Amino acid sequence: MLRNCQINGFRILNHVGSGAYGLVLHVEEIATGRQLAMKIILKRTLSSVAKRGTKRNDLMMNTLLTYLQTHDNVLNFPCVDLDSIHNITNEQLADVPHYRELQLHLRVNTHPNIVTIHQVLESPLATCIVMDYYEKDLFTAIAEEGHFAKDGLLIKKVMLQLCSALEHCSRANVFHCDLKPENILLDSNDNVYLCDFGLATHSDILEPNVCIGSSYYMAPERISQGDSFLMYPTLKGDIWSLGILLVNLTCIRNPWSKAHHLEDKTFAHFLKNQSILQTILPISDELLVLLKKVLKLNPFARIGLTQLREEIGAIRSFTKEGPLTRCRAVQKRSTIQTIQSPHLSDIFSIYSDAQTTTTTSCESDTDSLQKQPTGNYLHEPSAYNRGPSDVVRNNLLQFQLNVSTQQRIPNTVSYCNKSPF
Numbered sequence: 001m002l003r004n005c006q007i008n009g010f011r012i013l014n015h016v017g018s019g020a021y022g023l024v025l026h027v028e029e030i031a032t033g034r035q036l037a038m039k040i041i042l043k044r045t046l047s048s049v050a051k052r053g054t055k056r057n058d059l060m061m062n063t064l065l066t067y068l069q070t071h072d073n074v075l076n077f078p079c080v081d082l083d084s085i086h087n088i089t090n091e092q093l094a095d096v097p098h099y100r101e102l103q104l105h106l107r108v109n110t111h112p113n114i115v116t117i118h119q120v121l122e123s124p125l126a127t128c129i130v131m132d133y134y135e136k137d138l139f140t141a142i143a144e145e146g147h148f149a150k151d152g153l154l155i156k157k158v159m160l161q162l163c164s165a166l167e168h169c170s171r172a173n174v175f176h177c178d179l180k181p182e183n184i185l186l187d188s189n190d191n192v193y194l195c196d197f198g199l200a201t202h203s204d205i206l207e208p209n210v211c212i213g214s215s216y217y218m219a220p221e222r223i224s225q226g227d228s229f230l231m232y233p234t235l236k237g238d239i240w241s242l243g244i245l246l247v248n249l250t251c252i253r254n255p256w257s258k259a260h261h262l263e264d265k266t267f268a269h270f271l272k273n274q275s276i277l278q279t280i281l282p283i284s285d286e287l288l289v290l291l292k293k294v295l296k297l298n299p300f301a302r303i304g305l306t307q308l309r310e311e312i313g314a315i316r317s318f319t320k321e322g323p324l325t326r327c328r329a330v331q332k333r334s335t336i337q338t339i340q341s342p343h344l345s346d347i348f349s350i351y352s353d354a355q356t357t358t359t360t361s362c363e364s365d366t367d368s369l370q371k372q373p374t375g376n377y378l379h380e381p382s383a384y385n386r387g388p389s390d391v392v393r394n395n396l397l398q399f400q401l402n403v404s405t406q407q408r409i410p411n412t413v414s415y416c417n418k419s420p421f
Contacts, residue, residue: 001065005073006030007128008121010038018057021098022126023064026133036118037133040064041098042126067125077121077128082106085120098127105197107172113165115185115195132185134193138245139181147190148249152318152327154190155249159242161192163309166238169194170305173202175234178213179241181248205231217241220259220267221299236299239308243294250318251281271297284317284325 002012002025010027013035017024022041029036042060068075085103093100108114121128138158141147148155162184169176176183178199185193199213206222213222219240221232240259247255255277256266269276274292277283283291290311293303303311318324 001061002068005068005075007038007075008077008079008119010036010130012038015061018060023057023060027130035133037131039129039131040126041129043124064126075123077123080120080122082117082120096127101198101200102129104174104200104202107174108165108169111165111168113161113192113194114168115193131195132193134185134187136186137182138184138186138192141186142181142248142252146252149252150323152324155246155318155324156312156315156327156330157190158184158192158249159246159312160309162194162242162245163305163312165192165194166235166242167305170204170235173204174200175202175204176200176238177234178217179238179245180214180217181245184245201234204234206234206237207231213237213241215258216254216256217244218259219299220297223258223260224262232299235305236302239294239302239305240299242308243291246287246291246294246312247281247283250283250287250324253281255281270295278320282319282321284320286315286317287319290315 002015005012007027009030011030013026013028015023016026016037022039025038025040027036027038028034042063085099085106088096088099088103093103102117102120105114105117109117115132115134117129117131119128119130121130148158162179166176174197176194176197176199178196179194183194183196185195187193213219215223217240219237222237244254247253256264256270258264259267261268261271266276266280274295275288277291278285278288290308293311294308296302313330316327316329318327
């Protein structure tokens, strides 16, 4: 319906997804042919109409389509000066809350592993955000394609680039607070790009029990800390999420559905014996040691980004069997921020082999890979589509420990959070 309609100098190619507050379109810049994404955040209140039975996504689509048709399928909106967004006050942000996400995103917009915002268009109908377009997110690559199941160097590449992006964010006093595979995009060279800063904050400390993020990836201090009056470091919550992402990449599953000792038996058992991870996951001794440092209950004792990056580079085995049992260790020569074009060769051009005698990277072992448990995956829309209140849903296969029999059984998840859809 929207195909070949135009907004400013962009031709709409197709609709790639919808979130709680708007639509995401795949567009082409007419002057250059460049492929981009356009996130359209509609301003009009749609809830009253949606309650009458119309699906919210259909309503948003119809609203935009009607507006285009009344303007002969060509819209021209004023372009906002990106520098001016940095100067919006907290009082002004109360009237335009979606600009808070833009403000934080633009602080870190120049990093090579963060999705770039190119333009912001403003109108009475909607705010349009023009940004980089990537066809695939990390969830699709992990769960549907098994893309990282045979290549430990690719796993290291993803983790090193994410560490670099988060270090850049923390220096700018920006904390993502919603790291998960759906919020990480991939290009054709397996470079990652962090997106969706809808839950990000500039506060380097958070009060306990502030449930920010998705339940699978949320650190325990953000879920339940009793009557604690401590303030917790925000960055350490993102580091916890990185640990869960590392499990996703190496094992194609999550260790638990929620880091809450009363609501998840696996996590409760983990608190008593961290080595139980090797019972429920096919991880190596080396990876277990690293995960114990990342998934510490006390956030103040949790590993930092610099040490995490170094230990990921040094690890030689991710799993006990299969193609990830052997992986070349790499040793850092200079800071990862020096990378201008973050391709695999660039990542490792600033690294050298920890031992020059090691020549094998990761060997393939299809038979052992097939022995790993499989299951069904739950799917989400593209990562471009999140609204600020989409704090819950996540995917990937779960395996939960049956404490009484010490056997692996499929985890059944009961979501305690509400979806905005």
